[in-house]
Amino acid sequence: MTLEILTPERKLFSGEVYGVQLPGISGSFEVLEKHAPLISALKAGRVKVLKDKQQHFAFFDIQGGFVEVLNNKATVLVEGAVPVESV
Template sequence: MNLEIITPEKNVFNGEVDSVILPGKNGQFQVLKDHAPMVSTLKTGDLVYEIGNKKETIVVDGGVLQVFNNKVLVLAEAVV
């Protein structure tokens, strides 16, 4: 699935990933391929994406998330 992370200042990441773990307002949750469409708010915390056996972490400072047709779009306030 495609993950795109955008802040008002720049495009942080755009690429294919196997899974994403996100800091939701009501707790951490994971998005995998073929996830149902959804929109959620994000709190400050770790966004972890996995490509193969490699995990990368980006700290997001709040924002919103949209999942639709195997595309995960994160509109973050900022990344640390």
């Protein structure tokens, strides 16, 4: 699936990924390929990007925002975000 992480200033991440773990308002959740359409509010926390099935990850600390999942694409819109580390 395609993932984009966007802030008001710039596009922080864009690419094909296996999945993404997000800090939802009611708790963390994961979105994988072909997920049902969804819109959810996000709280401040850590986003874990699952780049592939071989344990390659990227992490971003985000401020609050929203995620939209539609047509095998997840768009994360946040107030601010910084990359933490990649494995």
